Structures are given as C-alpha cells and as structure tokens.
Amino acid sequence: MLQHPLAHRVHWSHAFLHVSHLLLPGSDRDRSLASYPVWRGEAFDADSFSTGKAACRCPRGEKSTAAASKPAPATPAAPEKVKIYWTDELMHKEVKYYNPEYAGDGQFQIENGEPVAVVLANTKVTNLKALEGKKLMALDLSGTAVSDLSPLKGMPLVELYLERTKVVDLYPLKGMPIKKLYLSGTPVRDIAPLQGMPLTDLNAIDTQIVDISPLAKSPIAMLWLTNCPVESIAPLHSIPLVSVTLKGTKVRDLTPLSGTQLQRLHIAETPVEDLSPLKDIPLTRLVFTPANIKQGLDVAKALPLAQIGTRFEEDGNDLLPPAQFWAGQGK
Incomplete structure (x- = not known):
C-alpha cells in the first residue's frame, strides 16, 4: 500500500x-x-x-523592533524649603491675605524670625490659615468670629484664649500641651478632646458643657464652670483643685470635694443644700446662698475662712470676714 x-x-x-x-x-x-x-x-x-523562548532572526542591516528599554529619567530633587524670617509687617500681611477686613490691629511676639505668641483679640479675623504651620505657644482669639481651629492642629500651644468666639469643635486641639484654656461665652459642649491635656486653668463660663469627665486626669488648679448645665462634679475628686466656681450650675452634691485641698469655692445660685462634705477642707473663701442651705452650716462656721459672702463678681462682691458675716446673718 x-x-x-x-x-x-x-x-x-x-x-x-x-x-x-x-x-x-x-x-x-x-x-x-x-x-x-x-x-x-x-x-x-x-x-x-530548549529554553522555550523564540529567537529573533532579523535580516541583515535591520534592527530588532524590540528596542532596548530606556532607563526612566531621574526624578528631580524636591526644591529646598526657603526659611522665612517673619516680621510684624509680614505677619500683618499674611493675616490680611486670608482676612480682607483685618485692620492690622493684631500683635505678634517674634523670636529668631518665628512668631511664638499672637494676639488677635477683637479683630476682624475669621480665617486662621495664616497661622498654619507656625510654632505658636500662646494665642488669643477672644472676641473674634473664628469658628474653625483646624489650622492650629499640631501647634505646641500652652495658652489659648477663645472667649466669645464661635468655636464649637475642639478636636483640632487634641494632644496639645495646653495648660491655660479659656472658652467662656462659646457654644462648646463636647470637651472630650481635652482628655489627658495638662490643663491647670480652664475657664468654661457660660458654655454648654454638661459632662466634665474628660477633665478627671488633668492637673487643674483653677476651674470656672459658671452657668454651665453641669450636674455632677464626680470627676473633680481626683483633681488637685485650688479654686472652683460652680455658680449657676445644677450641682447639688458636694461630696466629690471631700478630702481635697480646695481653697476657694463659689456655689452661689446652685441647688446645693448640704455643706457637710466641706468638713476639714482648708477653704479660705466661700461664696454661697445661705437661704438654700438646710444642713452643714456648723461645718461652714468651723472652716478656716478668711472671706465669706453671697456674691463675688467682676463688678463687685460682698465678701466679709467670717465673724462679721455670721453676725449679719443672725446665726
């Protein structure tokens, strides 16, 4: 076949x-x-x-179409940052750039070309972008319309004054080494970002703060909570307070103050009825509303007071030596 x-x-x-x-x-x-x-x-x-790869056979005089890959161009080095030596004039211009209505009425403390303290109180400043990246240790924004603190994030601030501003959110301050913080007259309610902060002075007069538990681990000596809707002061038991103002709050129970080294206490216009928890506290000044007290007046009389009264305000007070005060009370 x-x-x-x-x-x-x-x-x-x-x-x-x-x-x-x-x-x-x-x-x-x-x-x-x-x-x-x-x-x-x-x-x-x-x-x-044998290696499983096809060899390229090109006619003589012709180059392979598979050209050798060219090395990637080197990435240009980032330009070095130019250090700016700030002056009062430059700072005024920078602030005005972000705040056209700024009238140049701020104040600056500058050291070695770097601003370390800025006072913009009662100026027409709303935008803090001009301060971003600065290593400020003190800043006063009282009486401005500032509401956003984001540009301050990461600053080594030790003192910050925000009285009568529109600030609500304190989270940009989280982790800062602030010792003095003034929030009076602001709509602030949440102070959770202050937890663990090395605060020694906190002014929260006329704020919306209800929960003060974030303050429990701060070394606060001076505390103003006037007219806050605070009811419990339990977190204050662990704080080394020297002076506390609770005027106009909803606080009833002073037990958390027992055993503290408190020296000045203002509880006028509160629903407090019992002063017994103040026993053996080294108070030198007491401001309260006698008509509300139902128990513990004997404890109050035994306190080492230098001054006692029913009113202690910026525009005046009625503080008296204890003997004179009690005589006037007929007790």
Missing part, C-alpha cells in the same frame, strides 16, 4: 506534539507550538527552543 508522501511528517509531528511538554523544560502543556520558529518556517535556534 502506497503511503502518502506527507504521512511520515504527520506521524512525526503527532509524536512531537505528544512529547513536546517533556522537551520544553517548564513549558505549559497547552502552549501552541506554532509560537516557535520551527513551525513558522523560520530559522531555528536550538538554544532558544
């Missing part, structure tokens, strides 16, 4: 296909042999075949 002239080639190719995966180290069984030059009628290179 005559054999087809191509029969031997077909037979050989079938055999090759069958064992191709054995001849190609690391090759995939499903890889198409048509990808290799021997099956495309091209010149065959044994080395490239």
Whole structure:
C-alpha cells in the first residue's frame, strides 16, 4: 500500500506534539507550538527552543523592533524649603491675605524670625490659615468670629484664649500641651478632646458643657464652670483643685470635694443644700446662698475662712470676714 508522501511528517509531528511538554523544560502543556520558529518556517535556534523562548532572526542591516528599554529619567530633587524670617509687617500681611477686613490691629511676639505668641483679640479675623504651620505657644482669639481651629492642629500651644468666639469643635486641639484654656461665652459642649491635656486653668463660663469627665486626669488648679448645665462634679475628686466656681450650675452634691485641698469655692445660685462634705477642707473663701442651705452650716462656721459672702463678681462682691458675716446673718 502506497503511503502518502506527507504521512511520515504527520506521524512525526503527532509524536512531537505528544512529547513536546517533556522537551520544553517548564513549558505549559497547552502552549501552541506554532509560537516557535520551527513551525513558522523560520530559522531555528536550538538554544532558544530548549529554553522555550523564540529567537529573533532579523535580516541583515535591520534592527530588532524590540528596542532596548530606556532607563526612566531621574526624578528631580524636591526644591529646598526657603526659611522665612517673619516680621510684624509680614505677619500683618499674611493675616490680611486670608482676612480682607483685618485692620492690622493684631500683635505678634517674634523670636529668631518665628512668631511664638499672637494676639488677635477683637479683630476682624475669621480665617486662621495664616497661622498654619507656625510654632505658636500662646494665642488669643477672644472676641473674634473664628469658628474653625483646624489650622492650629499640631501647634505646641500652652495658652489659648477663645472667649466669645464661635468655636464649637475642639478636636483640632487634641494632644496639645495646653495648660491655660479659656472658652467662656462659646457654644462648646463636647470637651472630650481635652482628655489627658495638662490643663491647670480652664475657664468654661457660660458654655454648654454638661459632662466634665474628660477633665478627671488633668492637673487643674483653677476651674470656672459658671452657668454651665453641669450636674455632677464626680470627676473633680481626683483633681488637685485650688479654686472652683460652680455658680449657676445644677450641682447639688458636694461630696466629690471631700478630702481635697480646695481653697476657694463659689456655689452661689446652685441647688446645693448640704455643706457637710466641706468638713476639714482648708477653704479660705466661700461664696454661697445661705437661704438654700438646710444642713452643714456648723461645718461652714468651723472652716478656716478668711472671706465669706453671697456674691463675688467682676463688678463687685460682698465678701466679709467670717465673724462679721455670721453676725449679719443672725446665726
């Protein structure tokens, strides 16, 4: 029987296909042999075949289309930051750039070209962008319309005065080393960002603060909570208070003050009825509402007071020596 002239080639190719995966180290069984030059009628290179890679055979005088990859251009170095030596004039211009109505009535304390203290109290400043990145240690924004403290984030502030501003959010202050913070007359309610802050003085007169628990670990000596809707002062038991003003609050129970070294206490116009928790406290000044007291007057009389009265305000007071005060009370 005559054999087809191509029969031997077909037979050989079938055999090759069958064992191709054995001849190609690391090759995939499903890889198409048509990808290799021997099956495309091209010149065959044994080395490239044994490694499973097709060699490129280009006619003489022609360059390979697979041009060598060019190295990526070097990334230009970032320009060095130019240090600015701030002056009063430059600071005024910077503040005005972000606050067109600013009249140049701020004050700046500058050391070695860096502002360290800024007073913008009662100026027409609303935007603090001009202060961003500065290493201020003291800042007074009292009486301004400032509401956003974000530009202050990360500053090494030790003293910050925000009285009568529109600030509500204190979170940009979180983690700052602030010791003196004045918030009186602001709509602040949440003081959670103050937790762990090394506060020694906190003025929160006429704010909306209800929960003072974030203050429990702060070394506060001077605390003003006048007219705040605070009811519980339990966190104050662990604070080294020297003076506390609770006038106009909803506080009834003074027990958390027992055993403290408190020296000055203002509880006038509160629902406090019992002064017994004040026993043995080294108070030198007491301001209270006698008509509200139902228990503990004997404790109050035994306190080492230098002054006692029913009113102690910025515009005046009625403080008297204890003997004179009690005589006037007829008690």
